[in-house]
Amino acid sequence: MTDAFPLDGRGVVVTGGSRGIGAAVVRLALEQGADVVFGYHSGEERARALAEELSAAHPGRRCTPLRVDVADAADAGRFAATALDRLDRFDALVNNAGVTRDTLFARMAPRQWHEVIGTNLDSMYTVTKPLLMPLVKQRSGAVVNIASSSGLHGIPGQTAYSAAKAGVVGFTKALAKEVGSRGVTVNAVAPGLIETDMTAAIPEDKADFLKSLIPGHAFGTPEDVAHLVCFLASERARYITGQAIEIAGGLVV
Template sequence: MSADLPLSGRKCVVTGGARGIGAAVVRLALAQGADVVFGYHSSAAAAAELAERMRAAHPGQRCTALPGRVGDTADAGRFAEDALHELDGAVDILVNNAGVTHDISFARIRREQWDEVLETNLGSMFNVTRPLVMPLVRQRRGAIVNITSASGLHGAPGQTAYSASKSGVIGFTKALAKEIGGLGVTVNAVAPGFIATDMTAAIPEPQAERLRNLIPSREFGDADDVAALVCFLASDRARYITGQVIEMSGGLIL
């Protein structure tokens, strides 16, 4: 493993990899030497374009986009099985990134909206990690990185479902880290704050300006910033870090 290619030869699976933070992780993992399989649900065109562009940029590496609604157990199982097949039956890195939100007051949220957020953000932790954890454990080496949120640490008004799901990701991360830490697999979580993605682009500008004023740098973070931390946690450089939740919010909460 060279310093320039810390993920050289590694096989990486990323959920929700077609856009935003997931796409940034896909790009950087490939740039650092990994083979990557990433999932998508509703962004087929973006996924195909990203995979084609990455294969052209990294001709000696694999980059495959696979469909899968990871909130659904059966669909997620098929995705995991197909991902393993694409990677010759092995995986070194799993990045659980898929997520949705319904920003609405608790008094107005419908049960189906609550269920969609919990199933996608938290249920996918079980659905995808369960079939992939044993391949990681058997080789006694690997990393799982889960994307949670600053909302999961501190809560946010209008995000009861999202905050609850992301808090669950934190508990999942800490418990699984204790279970498999002695088997050579690290499990960590990254908790971004406001990152410039499609999700934050939907925030009305007056509200976005108020939010930026709460951040010392007065700006939202970039998906590439998050990807850099994810790929660090997936590398041997972070081999002695496990069970941690690293907030990346630009000092939003101090």
């Protein structure tokens, strides 16, 4: 195994892998030698195009897209079972799927609250539950959960999202303590502001203000996050667990 291939021969499952941070994780995991199953929700065409591109670029590896609504336990259970079926071995789960529905709490509709909690937090249960035991039984593996600076600090207009992502951090720390003795690590990555469709929706004046809170005055890239995620998913990070690592360019909120 060389430095360039820390995930050589590993099996990795990524939710929300069709675009943004998830797609960068899928891409890098394949570059680092993994076989990958990734989930998408509404973007079937985009997911298939990504899988075709990456399968062609990495002929020895497998890259499989599967549709899943991570907020739905039955759907997530089917996704997990199919993912395990498609992989020769399973070593790492990246819980990345997420949505925002930004609005002031006073104006928040029940649907907005439930969509945000369902996709960002319920998914920690629905997806991790069926995929944890295989890691525990083989006594090795990694779970990497994508949280957010919003969950660490609280951001106005994001009460549901901050609550969900803070929940992801608590879930991560507790689960790390439950499965540490079985050789399984559980960590959270908390991105700040990253250039994806999620942040493209931020109005320009607000984006400029947010950039003024970042020492380098720029949003991060999905690749910045993917490198940390793939490191935590690899054996290299075997002695890191129960952490929430912020990757935010020094953002102060």
